[in-house]
Amino acid sequence: MMGAGLFLSVIFSGDVMASVAANQVFAPWNDPKETPLIEFRGVTKRFGDFTAIDDLSINIYEKEFFALLGPSGCGKTTMMRMLAGFETPTEGEIILAGQDIAPVPPNKRAVNMMFQSYALFPHLSIEDNIAFGLKREGMPKNDIADRVAEMLRLTRLEKFARRKPHQISGGQKQRVALARSLAKAPKLLLLDEPLGALDKKLRQDTQFELMDIQEKTGTTFVIVTHDQEEAMTVASRVAVMDHGKLMQVATPDRLYENPENVYVADFIGDVNLIEGTARKTGEGSYEINWCERTPPLKSTSDTVLSSGQGCTIAIRPEKVSISSEKPEEADNAVQGKIIDIAYLGNLSTYHVKLANGQMVKAQTANTRRISRRSFTWDDDVWLSWTATAGVLLKG
Amino acid sequence: MKRFSWFNATSLTLGFAFLYLPMIILVVYSFNASKLVTVWAGFSTKWYGELLQNEAFLDAAWVTIRVAVFSSTIATILGTMAAYILVRGGRFMGRTLFSGMIYAPLVMPEVITGLSLLLLFIGIGLDRGVFTIVLAHATFSMCYVSVVVSSRLVSFDKSLEEAALDLGCTAWQAFRLVTLPIIAPAVISGWLLAFTLSLDDLVIASFTSGPSSTTLPIKIFSAVRLGVSPEINALSTIMIGIVTIGVVSFSIMSKRNAVRREREERAAIHAT
Numbered sequence: 001m002m003g004a005g006l007f008l009s010v011i012f013s014g015d016v017m018a019s020v021a022a023n024q025v026f027a028p029w030n031d032p033k034e035t036p037l038i039e040f041r042g043v044t045k046r047f048g049d050f051t052a053i054d055d056l057s058i059n060i061y062e063k064e065f066f067a068l069l070g071p072s073g074c075g076k077t078t079m080m081r082m083l084a085g086f087e088t089p090t091e092g093e094i095i096l097a098g099q100d101i102a103p104v105p106p107n108k109r110a111v112n113m114m115f116q117s118y119a120l121f122p123h124l125s126i127e128d129n130i131a132f133g134l135k136r137e138g139m140p141k142n143d144i145a146d147r148v149a150e151m152l153r154l155t156r157l158e159k160f161a162r163r164k165p166h167q168i169s170g171g172q173k174q175r176v177a178l179a180r181s182l183a184k185a186p187k188l189l190l191l192d193e194p195l196g197a198l199d200k201k202l203r204q205d206t207q208f209e210l211m212d213i214q215e216k217t218g219t220t221f222v223i224v225t226h227d228q229e230e231a232m233t234v235a236s237r238v239a240v241m242d243h244g245k246l247m248q249v250a251t252p253d254r255l256y257e258n259p260e261n262v263y264v265a266d267f268i269g270d271v272n273l274i275e276g277t278a279r280k281t282g283e284g285s286y287e288i289n290w291c292e293r294t295p296p297l298k299s300t301s302d303t304v305l306s307s308g309q310g311c312t313i314a315i316r317p318e319k320v321s322i323s324s325e326k327p328e329e330a331d332n333a334v335q336g337k338i339i340d341i342a343y344l345g346n347l348s349t350y351h352v353k354l355a356n357g358q359m360v361k362a363q364t365a366n367t368r369r370i371s372r373r374s375f376t377w378d379d380d381v382w383l384s385w386t387a388t389a390g391v392l393l394k395g
Numbered sequence: 396m397k398r399f400s401w402f403n404a405t406s407l408t409l410g411f412a413f414l415y416l417p418m419i420i421l422v423v424y425s426f427n428a429s430k431l432v433t434v435w436a437g438f439s440t441k442w443y444g445e446l447l448q449n450e451a452f453l454d455a456a457w458v459t460i461r462v463a464v465f466s467s468t469i470a471t472i473l474g475t476m477a478a479y480i481l482v483r484g485g486r487f488m489g490r491t492l493f494s495g496m497i498y499a500p501l502v503m504p505e506v507i508t509g510l511s512l513l514l515l516f517i518g519i520g521l522d523r524g525v526f527t528i529v530l531a532h533a534t535f536s537m538c539y540v541s542v543v544v545s546s547r548l549v550s551f552d553k554s555l556e557e558a559a560l561d562l563g564c565t566a567w568q569a570f571r572l573v574t575l576p577i578i579a580p581a582v583i584s585g586w587l588l589a590f591t592l593s594l595d596d597l598v599i600a601s602f603t604s605g606p607s608s609t610t611l612p613i614k615i616f617s618a619v620r621l622g623v624s625p626e627i628n629a630l631s632t633i634m635i636g637i638v639t640i641g642v643v644s645f646s647i648m649s650k651r652n653a654v655r656r657e658r659e660e661r662a663a664i665h666a667t
Contacts, residue, residue, distance in 0.1 A: 086560075112562065115558055123577055163663075167663045168663050
């Protein structure tokens with residue numbers, strides 16, 4: 001399972017990196033002149049003694065597809081419910097399009113939500129479900145019919161307009177829920193684990209469909225998910241949360257390649273973490289003592305560390321090479337024994353135990369179909385990586 | 396499970412005989428030609444004809460139906476409101492006390508309920524009549540409605556109401572347009588339950604009725620004290636008939652709906 005997740009996350013992060021490179025223009029978070037659509041300013045939410053959100057500040061820009069990612073109980077759903085108006089912050093304020101929304105009740109907000117359970121009204125047909133919000137607005141009948149038809153077309157549900165929710169499948173229900181929440185053309189659409197109830201294959205198709213619809217409608221999407229692949233695939237930026245605190249907000253590729261802390265490095269994808277103490281050897285380059293009687297590891301770093309400071313090197317397994325002989329010109333080379341091999345088809349992951357007991361994972365792509373595997377269990381091997389392969393993190 | 400055993404057959408027969416034999420005897424004797432209840436003198440429907448001539452019984456029947464309709468409607472409105480607040484109102488001061496108190500009348504002896512209502516009506520100087528019976532019946536049957544409706548509300552997905560609010564409903568609109576239509580079957584069963592409770596109540600009605608407002612159970616009870624007449628048998632048979640038709644058609648209807656729904660859900664899954 002772990003292995004499969006890893007392999008997919010690598011594939012997806014590759015995709016996302018490519019798409020980011022193609023649309024380099026869309027990065028309002030880097031533009032100081034942009035005003036954010038949503039601003040959380042020092043928001044804290046307590047339920048009795050329990051602090052769900054702890055002094056959190058975040059900016060979300062128009063037309064963004066923003067993901068709140070974290071394990072269950074990290075406060076991501078609470079944040080979404082505060083945006084929808086079902087919870088009010090204990091401290092701090094939430095600004096939507098320049099206006100503090102705390103006193104605005106849910107039915108008066110230009111925000112719509114797609115619920116995890118879809119919350120389709122079982123007694124109404126699909127078209128009446130979609131028209132529900134428009135009718136409350138007092139929109140003229142003809143306009144409602146046009147808008148409903150447009151939404152049905154967008155979500156490819158024309159054939160099912162007159163059916164009741166129990167007469168359609170799970171994937172179709174998901175699309176009805178999306179159509180209903182988009183019908184009022186909200187400034188902001190909230191999606192609470194929108195694909196959680198779908199099976200894996202359908203979920204992947206639907207992810208791309210969601211991105212497509214988001215692009216077509218130009219609506220700002222905020223999605224809550226515990227699935228990192230999903231967040232990395234759909235989102236322009238991802239906020240990683242833990243225990244009500246923001247760990248990092250960044251584009252998917254930066255999250256993967258430049259995690260700011262050990263939590264993010266560990267949470268996103270697969271990673272090797274090696275602890276040690278830093279010694280500065282030059283501008284942005286360090287040697288890390290991690291084990292007695294072995295040479296220090298070389299690493300470059302953007303974060304400034306003082307000599308003697310405790311640190312962790314985070315290296316992705318696909319950036320670690322494996323060889324039987326000691327490589328000549330590697331910045332870092334360590335010796336160990338293969339304990340486990342995970343064969344995933346396109347990739348193989350080797351779990352190598354170093355002399356001091358540290359486990360390091362190395363990954364190779366199986367580029368040739370018929371080849372004898374070079375390494376097997378209990379082989380002594382060398383692992384090597386360059387000074388720029390890892391990320392140096394404090395602590 | 397289909398294996399026949401003498402033990403099962405016997406216990407089933409005994410059980411059903413225990414439940415239904417008295418009623419069957421009553422129905423059979425309602426078609427008795429003789430005026431004597433215990434002597435069979437051939438088949439006749441004349442007691443049904445005489446029943447229709449009996450003004451006192453017809454008046455009582457009319458009172459009973461009016462009382463049942465009004466009291467069950469009031470009980471349904473109050474009971475649904477109570478259930479909604481207790482299930483949905485969140486935690487407020489004394490919530491446990493209130494939810495305990497709403498069930499208390501279910502186990503309260505009817506004599507005590509009736510007596511206390513009588514004292515109240517005398518105390519506030521309310522003349523006893525149809526109105527007081529309606530009030531009394533609404534009071535004790537609203538707890539039954541509230542039990543039925545709150546068991547439905549507990550399993551009701553709260554995000555449906557949130558979705559309604561999110562799409563622009565006020566709290567009242569969300570209740571009227573989403574919650575109420577969905578819990579309607581429970582509300583209707585609550586109403587039917589309250590209706591039947593009111594229809595056959597003797598104890599509370601006899602405490603709260605006045606001289607001009609005799610309900611059918613009171614009428615039957617007082618008539619029987621002078622001796623069981625075949626007319627009473629005929630009347631009871633009609634009542635059994637009405638209740639049976641109501642219950643059977645209601646259960647057939649809900650069974651059909653359930654079957655249709657299941658078929659459609661299966662079709663929806665296969666369609667993809």
